[in-house]
Amino acid sequence: MPLHLRAIIPAVLILAWAGPALAEDATRILDAGHWEAYAFSEGGGKVCYAAARATRTQGGTKDRKGTAMAVTHRPRSPGEVSIIGAYGFKTGSEAEIAIGGMKHAFFTKGTVAWAKEPRADAAILAAMVKGREVVVRATPGKGQSVTDTIPLTGFAEALAAIDKACGVKR
Secondary structure, three states, rough: OOHHHHHHHHHHHHHHHHHHHHHOEEEEEEEOOOEEEEEEEEEEEEEEEEEEEEEEEEEOOOOOOEEEEEEEEEEOOEEEEEEEEOOEEEOEEEEEEEEEOOEEEEEOOOOOOOOOOOOHHHHHHHHHHHEEEEEEEEOOOOOOOEEEEEEEOOOHHHHHHHHHHHHOOO
């Protein structure tokens, strides 16, 4: 993964979910292809996540950061798929991902989006393991609609690493 993306991903993701106090506590457990895997403690439990940022961006405002995607294992909600748009999603908008021929709608709140159907996460993960890239389409709070592409090179390894670190069985 390019160095300029490595520094951005952990900080953006941890701040999006956990707040600034935990940003220093995350430990990188794997760097594979375009994906990274991290683990940290939260409320007496372990949280693990794998993340990557788009390498191709289209639309939005000038000089915007690419959309990121993450898979998070929390003690009571393993395998949660989310999209992180540092640009902020338009209020009330939906985002969409496409992996090969599969598409899924996501609801947005602020800078994060989640699958509209929580049960869809398992199908999304299976498609990501087999796929080449995820195409994210979203509407930011400002600027044109965005279409960002996140490579899946290294995703299977990153998912396996967070599964092992957080004790998730597949």
